[in-house]
Amino acid sequence: KAGVTQTPRYLIKTRGQQVTLSCSPISGHRSVSWYQQTPGQGLQFLFEYFSETQRNKGNFPGRFSGRQFSNSRSEMNVSTLELGDSALYLCASSFDPLAGGELFFGEGSRLTVL
């Protein structure tokens, strides 16, 4: 079956701009989680959506937001980009991670902020 698809794979933005990343989960999965991965901080939890509702949120500023659509596809948005937002953004889908469901990760969107 098709895996988790993230678009775009690579993007370059400048400070102050905003960006929208997209994630299509595995068919049947109702949960989508977003993580930021950097060499210094590892995998940092951004937020998790389950059946269109944000169920959990990590410790990121309000510039980071997301949403989930009725078909379980999810988007995350970062506004007023800062240099420190340069990272790999990983999306993961699951039946339900809080019930021990395995996370299946996409290949990520690598964001570079200049």
Next chain:
Amino acid sequence: QKEVEQNSGPLSVPEGAIASLNCTYSDRGSQSFFWYRQYSGKSPELIMFIYSNGDKEDGRFTAQLNKASQYVSLLIRDSQPSDSATYLCAVIEGKLIFGQGTTLQVKP
């Protein structure tokens, strides 16, 4: 204190040796624990999960959980160069939280 802590390494072991990877967590109420493996340039993938105190074996991999001491470990027996990767410990603490990961290098 970080919620999930791992030694970033690198941990270097010779081929055929046992690699021991450790993780501690802060939430005593945590019930579910996971080990993910991430090869360089790739996304993480699940290799083991454990819910009960004690050991759980799957091929060359053994996960160990000690809830009283709040640590979980992963043993890799007969380590192979193909095991060289970053190993991420993950714990459900209201949400799935990952440690920073331990880089394992298996030298031929």
